[in-house]
Amino acid sequence: MKKHIYQALMLLAAIFPVSLTAQAASGTHVHFAAFFNNGTNADFQFPATVAGDDIEKPMAEKGAEMMLFAHSVSIQDSDVLNLQNDTLREVDGAFKDFGLNCQITMHTVGEWNVSGMCEDFITGGDKSNQIIAPVSIPKQLIWYKVFEDKEQGMAGYFMKEQGQDFGH
Numbered sequence: 001m002k003k004h005i006y007q008a009l010m011l012l013a014a015i016f017p018v019s020l021t022a023q024a025a026s027g028t029h030v031h032f033a034a035f036f037n038n039g040t041n042a043d044f045q046f047p048a049t050v051a052g053d054d055i056e057k058p059m060a061e062k063g064a065e066m067m068l069f070a071h072s073v074s075i076q077d078s079d080v081l082n083l084q085n086d087t088l089r090e091v092d093g094a095f096k097d098f099g100l101n102c103q104i105t106m107h108t109v110g111e112w113n114v115s116g117m118c119e120d121f122i123t124g125g126d127k128s129n130q131i132i133a134p135v136s137i138p139k140q141l142i143w144y145k146v147f148e149d150k151e152q153g154m155a156g157y158f159m160k161e162q163g164q165d166f167g168h
Contacts, residue, residue: 027074028108029163032083033143034100034118035064037153046155050143055157067154068100075160077108086121097121102156104132104146112137112160118147120154128152 033055037044041063050058056066068085086099104116114137118130130147135158137144143157 026163029071029073029161030075030081030106031072031143031159031161032068032070032081032102032104032156033059033066033159034068034085034102034120034154034156035059035066038063038065039153046145046148048145050157051141053141053159053161055143055159064155073163075106075108078105080105080116097127100154100156104158107134114146114158118156120149120152130156132156 031053035046037046044063046064047062052058056069059066068083070081070083072079072081081102081104083102083104084100086097086101088095089098090096098121100118100120102116102118104114104118107113107115113134114132115134116132118132119127120130121127128149128151130149132146135144135146137158137160140161141159143159146156146158148155
C-alpha cells in the first residue's frame with residue numbers, strides 16, 4: 001500500500017511541478033536595520049539618515065555594529081513587521097533577554113509613514129520600550145532613523161524602495 005501511495009505522489013509531482021525558488025513580487029520593498037554602538041568611537045552619534053541602500057558599511061565606519069537586518073517585499077497599507085533578535089541568558093539565577101523585539105506598522109496610503117514599538121534589552125538585560133511615533137518615509141533609498149535608545153546605545157533604521165527583485 002505504501003508503495004502505491006509513493007508512486008501516486010511521484011506521479012503528481014511530475015504532472016504538477018512545484019518551484020521551490022523564492023521570488024519577490026513587484027511593489028514596495030521595506031528594510032529595517034538595528035545597530036548598537038560598539039564603543040570604538042568616543043564621539044559616536046547615530047545619524048538621522050543614511051543615503052543609499054547599503055547602511056552596514058557607513059555605520060560600521062562610524063563605530064556601530066549591526067544586530068538585526070530584515071527585508072520584506074510587496075508591503076501593503078497597515079502591514080505589520082514582527083522582528084526579533086534576542087538571546088535568552090541566565091544571569092544570577094534568573095533568565096533575561098538580550099536583544100531586540102519590534103512591531104512596526106507601515107502606512108502606504110497618502111503620506112508614507114511607519115510607527116510601532118521596539119523593546120530593546122542590551123545592557124544587563126534591562127528592557128527599554130522605544131515607541132516609534134509616526135515617522136515619515138518620503139524618499140526611497142534613504143535610511144531614516146525611527147528610534148534611538150541613548151541609554152542602551154542602540155538605534156533602528158527603516159528604508160523603502162520600489163523593485164521587482166531582492167537585489168540586496
